[in-house]
Amino acid sequence: MEIKPLTENVSYIPGRTNVGVIKCGGSDVILVDTGIDSGSGKRILRFLENKKLKPVAVVNTHFHTDHCGGNKILKEEVGVKVYASSVAATVIRYPFINPFSLFSGVYPVKDLMNKFVMAESSNVDVEIEEGEIKIGDAVIKIVPLPGHAPGQIGVVADDIFFCGDAVFAPEVIEKVVIPFNVDIKTEKETLNFLKNTAFSLYVPSHGEPVENIEFYVLENLRQIERIKGMIFGFLEKEASSEEIVDFVLKEIGLKVKAVHHYFLIHAGILAYLSYLYNEGLISLKIENRPLWKRR
Numbered sequence: 001m002e003i004k005p006l007t008e009n010v011s012y013i014p015g016r017t018n019v020g021v022i023k024c025g026g027s028d029v030i031l032v033d034t035g036i037d038s039g040s041g042k043r044i045l046r047f048l049e050n051k052k053l054k055p056v057a058v059v060n061t062h063f064h065t066d067h068c069g070g071n072k073i074l075k076e077e078v079g080v081k082v083y084a085s086s087v088a089a090t091v092i093r094y095p096f097i098n099p100f101s102l103f104s105g106v107y108p109v110k111d112l113m114n115k116f117v118m119a120e121s122s123n124v125d126v127e128i129e130e131g132e133i134k135i136g137d138a139v140i141k142i143v144p145l146p147g148h149a150p151g152q153i154g155v156v157a158d159d160i161f162f163c164g165d166a167v168f169a170p171e172v173i174e175k176v177v178i179p180f181n182v183d184i185k186t187e188k189e190t191l192n193f194l195k196n197t198a199f200s201l202y203v204p205s206h207g208e209p210v211e212n213i214e215f216y217v218l219e220n221l222r223q224i225e226r227i228k229g230m231i232f233g234f235l236e237k238e239a240s241s242e243e244i245v246d247f248v249l250k251e252i253g254l255k256v257k258a259v260h261h262y263f264l265i266h267a268g269i270l271a272y273l274s275y276l277y278n279e280g281l282i283s284l285k286i287e288n289r290p291l292w293k294r295r
C-alpha cells in the first residue's frame with residue numbers, strides 16, 4: 001500500500017478501489033470510500049496509523065460493496081462519521097437490498113449474498129446529495145453523479161475530483177468490457193457533464209487519475225454506444241432477455257461462471273433494454289417470456 005500526494009492536503013491510496021485521503025486538521029483525515037470489506041478497511045486504517053493519520057470521516061461515493069465494505073470496521077475502531085447520499089445510505093444500512101434487487105426483488109440465492117454484492121451493514125450519519133460541507137478544517141464539495149448507481153456522488157477537494165465509478169479508466173473498460181451502469185440515459189448525461197468540467201485532476205475509483213477528463217469520457221461513451229449497437233443490431237429478430245445476454249457475452253468473448261458475475265451482467269444488459277425501450281427504439285411483448293425486437 002502507498003499514499004500518493006496530489007496537493008498539500010489531498011492524496012489517494014491506489015488500489016482495486018482508489019481511496020481518497022483529505023486532510024482536515026492536524027492528523028485528521030476524511031476518506032473517500034473504504035474498500036470492499038473489513039479486511040480492506042483494516043489495512044487502510046493500519047497503513048494510515050503508520051503515517052500518523054487518523055480517519056475521522058468517510059464519504060461513500062455510492063453503495064457498491066467495493067466502496068463501502070470497510071465502513072463497519074472504521075466505525076468500530078475509530079468512530080468515523082459516515083456521509084453518503086440518501087439512496088446510498090439506505091443500501092449501506094440495509095445491504096440486503098442489493099442482492100434482493102439483483103434477484104428480481106425476491107429473497108436471493110445465497111451465492112449473491114457475498115462480499116461482491118452485499119457489504120457488511122453500517123450506519124450513515126449524514127445524508128448529503130450535493131453542496132459544500134465543512135469537516136474539521138476542510139471544505140469539500142459534493143457533486144451528484146448518477147447513472148452508474150442511483151444516488152452516486154463525487155467529492156471535490158483542492159480542485160481534485162474523486163468521481164467514483166461515474167467514469168472508468170480505459171484500461172478498466174478493456175477488462176470489464178460491459179461497464180456496469182444502471183441507468184444508461186442518466187449515465188450519458190453525467191459523462192457529458194464531466195466532460196464540461198475543468199478540475200485540475202480527476203481520480204476515478206478504478207484506474208489511473210487523469211488531468212484531461214475528456215479522453216476518459218469519450219472512451220466511456222464509445223463503449224456504451226458499442227454495447228447499445230450490439231444489442232440493437234441483434235434485435236433485428238425477436239429475442240428474450242436471456243438470449244440477448246448470451247449473445248452479448250459471446251460477441252465480446254466473455255465467459256461468465258460465477259453466479260454474482262452473471263446477475264451483474266444480466267442487470268447491466270437489462271439497463272440497455274429499458275433504455276432502448278424507453279427511447280422508443282425497441283418493442284417488448286410478453287409470450288410467457290419477455291421478447292424484445294427492434295421497432
Ligand SMILES: [Zn+2]
Binds near residue numbers: 064148165
Ligand atoms: Zn460501483
